[in-house]
Amino acid sequence: MNILILGAGRVGESVAESLVSEKNDITVIDQDPGRLRILEERLDLRGVVGNGIQPSVLREAGAQDADMVIACAAADESNLVFCKIAHDLFNVPTTVARLRSPEFQAGEPLLDKEGFAVDHVICPEExxxxxIHQLIEYPEALQVLQFAQGRASLIVVRATSGSALVGHTIAEFRELLPDLEMRVVALYRQDQEIAATPATRILPGDEVFVLADSSKIRPVLAGIHRLDKPVQRLMIAGGGRVGLRLARSLVSECEVKLIERDVRRCEYLASQLPSSTLILQGDGADEDLLLDENVGDMDLFLALTSDDEDNILSAMLAKRMGxxxxxxLINRRAYAEMMQGSTIDIAISPAHTVIGELLAHVRRGDVAAVHSLRRGAAEALEGVARGDAKTSRLVGRKVQDVPLPEGARIGAIVRGAGEDSRVLMPHHGTLIESDDHIIIFIPHKRLVREVEKLFQVSATFFG
Incomplete structure (x- = not known):
């Protein structure tokens, strides 16, 4: 796929890196030649220096041959105009815009083809x-990802000593919880994937990837992991866009303290949040401040400033203090990979949280959802089986007969729509039906293209 990206900032860079690894033809437009030079040296892509809202720059970047444009510039207005020009002047089929303002929501008339021509909206802060909200709801999990409009969930947990899972094989664990339909789709030990067979024995520290009906997540987590008590007291360092959004969403659920360094921002936060939220002016890495505010009594401390180093230091300090x-929140990939699972329980990458949203639009075939796993190395993909036995590689076939690439595996099937839908844990003989939502774990991104082909309907396929 030929894709144009506007903006070589943190989000644009992460998007480009993810899409380049899948052998797409990527061109990045930015006004900073230094940024583009660094990207061109590191990744197999082309950089074009210039203002992306100027038609001449888009023409130089090859907009006339583009299949998709992704606008990741810092300013909403630049992204809106970029999409409008790409659609109206160059007939680009698909436009995606990063829009921070809540005034612009997907599906609104202002963004349709007669408006700014934005097909899909992404908002990293949202x-x-x-x-984060999912991780607060399920504090035992490292990740909680949803499929089929929330009907099925993939949960990632770290096995801990004393839990029901540790010391048992996967088969024994299933016997311990016979009433819970679930499937272990992957297992990582010391950052290496190991075969998740019925005979595999779980050890402390293993990362376990489990697919289950979303309504069964709580009892599944109870079986895998020692249940943590709910988050009732929470401290946030950083009152920026993410911090404010999160505080707003949590004020009715738990006690929130918010630390912000800038005085004017504190005044704004106080005007936007209810009086029950305590706004503190200060530094999240100030030991005296944390001590005075009883950080040791917090169920959760979140470092959400725009500075990676500040976030790492304040989170480590809060952990040391109890x-x-x-x-x-860590933007730099090297930092995130280094800190994940150390003193810091979870390192959150803003870019990776939106990659899945983008990948669902890039994927070929009828792909409904994509979630990036293992810091972009692996993927969980939800596709819809269409057609019939003559036109589909899936419909009318048993799971054991699906030509999956080596290493990829079907984790769950969601059958039916709405309240009548069911989450199935398929076995070798399970027959795939038309309109089934199939969730597949893909351990290596190089296998993605082969999996995508399974969801492409062909009038001439008789395999």
Whole structure:
């Protein structure tokens, strides 16, 4: 696929990196030649220096041959105009825009083809907020990802000593919880994937990937992991866009303290949040401040400033001072990979939270959802089986006969729509039906194209 990206900032860079690894033809437009030079040296892509809202720059970047444009510039107005020009002047089929303002929502007339011609809206701050919210709801999990409009969920947990899972094989664990339909789709030990067979024995520290009916997540987690108490007291360092959105969403659920360094921002936060939210002017890495505000009594400490180093330091300090669980927003991939699972319980990458949203639009075939796993190395993909036995590689076939690439595996099937839908844990003989939503774990991104082909309907396929 030929894709144009506007903006070589953190989000644009992460998007480009993810899409380049899948052998797409990527061109990045930015006004900073230094940024583009660094990207061109590191990734197999082309950089075009210039203002992306100028038609001449889009023409130089090859907009006339583009299949998709993704606008990731810092300013909403630049992204809106970029999509409008790409659609109206160059007939680009698909436009995606990063829009921070809540005034612009997907599906509104202002964004339709007669308006700014934005097909899909992404908002990293909103995505990060929702991601954190899931982790707060299920504090035992490292990740909680939803499929089939929330009907099925993939949960990632770290096996801990004393839990029901540790010391048992996967088959024995299923016997311990016979009433819970679930499937272990992957297992990682010391950052290496190991075969998740019925005879595989779980050890402390293993990362376990489990697919289950969303309504069964709580009892499944109870069986896998020692249940943590709900988050009732929470401290946020950083009152920026993410911090404000998160505080707003949590004020009715738990006690929130918010630390912000800038005085004017504190005044704005106080005007936007109810009086029950305590706004503190200060530094999240100030030991005296944390001590005065009883950080050791916090169920969760979140470092959400725009500075990676500040976030890492404040989260590590809060953990040392007794906070039960700490999370840190970390933009740089090297930092995130280094800190994940260390003193910091969960390192959150803003870019990775939106990659899945983008990938669902890039995927070929009828792909409904994509979630990036293992910091982009693996993927969980939800596709819809269409057609019939003559036109589909899936419909009318048993699971054992589906030509999956080596290593990829079907984790669950969601059959039916709405309240009548069912989450199935398929076996070798399960027959795939038309309109089934199939969730597949893909351990290596190089296998994605082969999996995508399974969801493409062909009038001439008789395999």
């Amino acid at each position: 995505s990060v907020m929702k991601y 906070a039960r669980r700490v999370m840190s």
